[in-house]
Amino acid sequence: MTENLHRYLLIVLFQLIVVIHCEGMGTLRVTKEGVRLEGVSEFLLPLYVKEIQSRRDSPLVLQSDRNVTINARNDQGQLTGQLTVGSETVEAQCQRFEVRSADGERVLFSADEEEISIGTEKLRVTGTEGVVFSxxxxxxxxxxxxxxxxxxESPTRTLTLEAPRGVEINAGVGDFTASCRKDLLLQSSEGEILIDAHSIRLGNIPVGSAVDPLEGAPAGTTYKKQTVYELCSCANGKLYLSPAEKGSTCQTTSNFCLWS
Structure with missing residues (x-):
């Protein structure tokens, strides 16, 4: 009786093993297309598969109480790429990171150790503070x-615009304003600086007078109330106004250059 019972149990166990190997176990089913999981499945050890697909009418969800990490390795088992989704950050570790268009033909964003490239036609920054470049x-x-x-704008340092073949600043229907706290330098090493406008105005130019800066007395020339002035230049390039007469008065008022 005991031998018959053992033989019966062995037959049942063999049948169960055959069923498990042929059809799967529980929510795990073996089909012609591969292995199919029904419902929620939990893996306690690493899972090695060639491809994971969801049903056509359902999304694929990878869920973990901590981080979700996807690794890519080469033939020697060395890590070549890693994507980690954490509770606070999403990290990608690879030689080159790319974001492509829906058709996969255009690279919209790429980053590597050398540079970051944005392939879209327009880069839009919606922050109120704009963009800050270090x-x-x-x-x-x-x-x-x-x-x-x-x-x-450079609030605390210098703003420099450079180009090997010229810098163009164009305000089609508005004004162009350049302001600074100290000096505004326009410099051309080989060419010229051209200011071309319907009218050119220079504001807050000081007015020179024929006064001896050492004695504080008139140098012998007095002027009536003036409405027309002559534009004069010092040797250091500073400009000042001198009362206009029949001849030039810049030499008479050149004492301005000594104390300006």
Missing amino acids: HSVETSHVRAEPFQDLKL
């Missing part, structure tokens, strides 16, 4: 939104 910026075109002002 170092230099290389671009062929900087443009504001329609009907909005474009402002390039």
Whole structure:
């Protein structure tokens, strides 16, 4: 009787093993297309598969109480790429990170150790403080939104615009304003500086007078109330106004250059 019972149990166990190997176990089913999982499945050890797909009418959800990490390795088992989704950050570790368009033909964003490239036609920054760059910026075109002002500002340092073949600043329907706390320098090493406008105005230019700065007395020339002035220049390039007469009065009022 005991031998028959053992033989019966062995037969049942063999049948169960055959069923498990042929069809699967519980929510795990073996089909012609591969292994199919029904419902929520939990894996306590690493899972090695070639491809994971969801049902056509359902999304694929990977869930963990901590981080979700996807690793890619080469033939020697070395880590070549890693994507980690954490509770606070999403990290990607790879030689080159790319974001492509829906058709996969255009690279919209790429980053590696050398540079970050943005392949979209327009880069839009919606923050109220704009964009802050710690170092230099290389671009062929900087443009504001329609009907909005474009402002390039360096609150505590120098703002420098450089180009090997020229810098063009164009305000099609508005004003162009350049302001600074100290000196505004326009310099051309080989060419010329051209100011071309319907009218050119220089404001807050001091008015020179024929006064001896050592004695504080008139140098022998007095002028009536003036409405027309002559523009004079000192040797250091500073400009000042001198009362206009029949001849030039710049030499008479040149004492201005000594104390200006």
